[in-house]
Amino acid sequence: MWSRMMNFFSKKTEHMSVRRYDAAQHNNFTADWKLSTNQSADEVLRYSIKTIIERSRDLARNNDYVRWALRLLKSNVVGHAGIKLQLRVKKRNGSINQVLNNQIEKHWKDWANKQYCDVSGHYSLIEFQKAFLVNRVRDGEAIVRIVRNFNNPYRIALQLIENDYLDYDLNTTLSNGNSIIMGVERDEWLRPVNYHFIDFRGGTISKTAGVARKHFVLPASDIIHSYRRDRPTQTRGVPRYVSSVTRLRQLGSYEDATLISARAESGKMGFFVSEGDNRYGGDDIDSDGNLISEASPGTFEQLPAGVKFQAWEPQNPNANMPDFVRSMQRGAACGMEMSYNLFANDRENVNYSSIRDGALIDRDLFREDQQTLIEDLLFPVYLEWLKMQDLTGFFPTTLSSFEREQVDNPTWNTRGWAWIDPQREVNASISAIDAKLKSRTRIIAEGGDDFHDTIDELTMEKDYIEESGLNPSLVEEEEPEEEKPEEDEEKENED
Numbered sequence: 001m002w003s004r005m006m007n008f009f010s011k012k013t014e015h016m017s018v019r020r021y022d023a024a025q026h027n028n029f030t031a032d033w034k035l036s037t038n039q040s041a042d043e044v045l046r047y048s049i050k051t052i053i054e055r056s057r058d059l060a061r062n063n064d065y066v067r068w069a070l071r072l073l074k075s076n077v078v079g080h081a082g083i084k085l086q087l088r089v090k091k092r093n094g095s096i097n098q099v100l101n102n103q104i105e106k107h108w109k110d111w112a113n114k115q116y117c118d119v120s121g122h123y124s125l126i127e128f129q130k131a132f133l134v135n136r137v138r139d140g141e142a143i144v145r146i147v148r149n150f151n152n153p154y155r156i157a158l159q160l161i162e163n164d165y166l167d168y169d170l171n172t173t174l175s176n177g178n179s180i181i182m183g184v185e186r187d188e189w190l191r192p193v194n195y196h197f198i199d200f201r202g203g204t205i206s207k208t209a210g211v212a213r214k215h216f217v218l219p220a221s222d223i224i225h226s227y228r229r230d231r232p233t234q235t236r237g238v239p240r241y242v243s244s245v246t247r248l249r250q251l252g253s254y255e256d257a258t259l260i261s262a263r264a265e266s267g268k269m270g271f272f273v274s275e276g277d278n279r280y281g282g283d284d285i286d287s288d289g290n291l292i293s294e295a296s297p298g299t300f301e302q303l304p305a306g307v308k309f310q311a312w313e314p315q316n317p318n319a320n321m322p323d324f325v326r327s328m329q330r331g332a333a334c335g336m337e338m339s340y341n342l343f344a345n346d347r348e349n350v351n352y353s354s355i356r357d358g359a360l361i362d363r364d365l366f367r368e369d370q371q372t373l374i375e376d377l378l379f380p381v382y383l384e385w386l387k388m389q390d391l392t393g394f395f396p397t398t399l400s401s402f403e404r405e406q407v408d409n410p411t412w413n414t415r416g417w418a419w420i421d422p423q424r425e426v427n428a429s430i431s432a433i434d435a436k437l438k439s440r441t442r443i444i445a446e447g448g449d450d451f452h453d454t455i456d457e458l459t460m461e462k463d464y465i466e467e468s469g470l471n472p473s474l475v476e477e478e479e480p481e482e483e484k485p486e487e488d489e490e491k492e493n494e495d
Contacts, residue, residue, distance in 0.1 A: 041231035042181050053139055056239040059248055060138050069336045069343055074130040077369040079415030082126035086411040089403050116152045119159045131160055132377055139163050141227035141237030146384050156388045165198045181235040192220040226376035244335025251328040338362050356420050363417055370414040416447040
């Protein structure tokens with residue numbers, strides 16, 4: 001009886017263990033997998049985030065691949081012209097209100113210059129977008145202060161604040177029930193209420209022993225705090241390539257070690273070994289008393305009896321280096337969220353299909369970053385900019401609610417990319433238009449241009465060419481080839 005009961009419980013336990021996840025097993029393969037359980041996102045971040053950011057910044061300064069990746073992000077997400085405001089406000093009769101559109105776009109472009117856009121006068125809006133993007137990727141978050149009633153014609157400016165000044169060490173619960181987590185004060189719904197910054201006007205953020213830090217508080221309405229939320233309750237951001245930090249560091253160390261080994265191999269050396277009382281005088285003696293013997297190419301020297309030469313030939317361990325480096329780069333590229341060929345700047349052994357596939361994936365990821373820039377930075381700043389222009393009498397009194405609603409919802413033109421194979425891509429676009437699978441507007445937008453601007457330019461060109469007395473096509477039509485008689489065709493086929 002007892003034996004049958006033991007067998008039952010044994011089988012029951014066996015079935016229960018089978019139903020569990022393999023990932024939760026504790027065995028020899030998972031013994032070194034040390035995890036902290038039941039910790040919130042902020043508890044995990046609080047004790048490690050500053051070290052992660054310091055290492056991330058060190059790689060951004062000294063690692064070639066990270067520097068290149070950040071440069072690629074700025075170039076592909078923002079581009080040389082930046083993300084541009086585009087208004088297509090219509091009147092109630094359906095016609096374009098070109099005067100209003102031009103007026104707003106003109107003043108927005110003027111405000112985007114560095115003397116108005118940035119409180120310090122260092123950043124134009126294009127450069128501000130790039131700095132915002134780099135901070136978000138390298139440091140994990142971008143923090144912008146909107147300064148209203150600033151001393152410029154538009155009465156508004158922006159201030160980019162380094163995340164170190166939002167005090168990571170300030171964690172407490174206030175008497176009103178709000179909690180401050182790493183400098184961010186939140187209400188019961190975890191909505192930011194205030195931001196507690198270290199007073200950086202003194203030029204330092206270092207702690208002084210025995211001296212309390214000075215803080216100044218800014219309301220959440222003045223702050224844009226942009227970061228990726230890996231967990232719902234997460235208060236601060238983490239560098240994008242956090243999972244690749246160790247790998248990139250090890251790759252750099254491996255390359256340094258290989259370089260040192262290669263230098264040692266290129267300068268082969270040796271030792272003189274004496275047997276018995278025989279001594280070899282050599283050509284000279286260094287400061288440590290070691291013998292020096294100079295050798296010239298193509299010459300041989302006879303050593304005294306009882307003296308042997310023992311060569312030291314360090315082996316350069318780079319026979320498998322290319323494969324190892326590529327493997328490390330592929331992993332790092334995943335952490336950086338771009339293709340290996342782009343991240344490693346490696347176009348070896350690629351064909352049209354593979355490079356196009358990788359480029360399309362990269363461009364989709366870049367578009368996500370473009371959308372983040374629009375949603376987190378440009379659109380909220382634009383709305384605040386409009387409010388200040390309302391207060392300063394910028395808009396005409398005749399602006400209707402119908403038009404104002406369109407003004408508040410503009411289009412943003414992002415940079416596009418050139419086709420990999422223009423002839424193939426153009427033919428594919430023409431086929432897509434003919435088959436009603438794509439619109440001209442979408443195809444032109446994918447190239448980074450605006451459909452209406454393109455039509456306006458084509459119309460302007462056509463009118464100007466006609467006024468100049470030239471053929472608008474600028475290309476003479478080719479005469480069709482004469483059809484050959486069937487007899488001639490048959491004769492050619494026989495030949």
